[in-house]
Amino acid sequence: MNHTQTPSNSGRQFTLRQYMPSDAERVWDVHKQTIQASPLEFVSDPTFDSDLRNVGNFYLETGGQFLVGCLDGETIATGGVKPLDEQTVELQRLRVLPEYQQNGYGTELLDRLETFAEKQSFERIRLHTDDVLVVAQRIYERRGYERTHREPHPTIDGEVIFYEKEI
Template identity: 35%
Template sequence: MFQDEVVVRRFDPTDTDDVWHLHRTASQDVGVCGPEGGWADDLRNIGEVYIASGGDFIVAHIGSRLVAMGGLRPVDDDVAELKRMRVDPALQRRGLGRRILGALEARAVVLQFKSIVLDTTTIQVGAQRLYESSGYVRRKQGMLHGYAVIFYDKRLTGHDDPSG
């Protein structure tokens, strides 16, 4: 079965070139390409930006091929931002995005975040469906890097929070 071949694990520095390639391929496929330079600097320094900061970055492989990825970056002690969710365009609609999202949500709970925020462009209908079917709530729309975006959030469960 397809899903049995997928290995989901934490980012390793040896993944850097593959992460960059998947980011560019998936972004270009949906017509979302930010400017070169600062817009994607986080992908050149995943260890520091995501992992050392108290978040995480997850990749999925089939054999040696990196097929999906996503990161969590702390906003504050209670909130993490979901970033860089990408799935190989040739393998979309097979549950890879949902697996990455589930792994990142589980990590967010372990890291004691209470909610996750994210944004996606209005043209990324597949991403919107994934987030909305996974319990994310649209909060507002706006502009980022010249693109119309939708901002989402989701309250996480699984906390031993005596306040509620």
């Protein structure tokens, strides 16, 4: 298991590690709380949530990675990458609990996932986000992700914005 500890601004320890089955409920809670605090409406849909209910199968067993970020042992952040093909991974479920956002935890998590993809010899990372998540769009664009296209959202009013970054 790969651990990284970083002192946070508050002197607390932020640790990134690979997902374990015992993390399942807390990962779901982080996802749900983060979406509920966003402009999006939280809808539990088995079709869209199947990856979070089967993290091992969906991410780890396919050659991807799923990390949990813990602050003094409490899970506050999640994120994963899943291979799409031999050259490309998709970044998914990058979440930080609202009360811990804008402290660098999401950036550190994104750094680790990008590093994982690069070390595994992937050439690009793709992701998508919702048009109402303007802060997320700014973060990705500052990190060098380029918009590739937009599509109507399949379940809610709005659009999905797709990004890609060469690594």
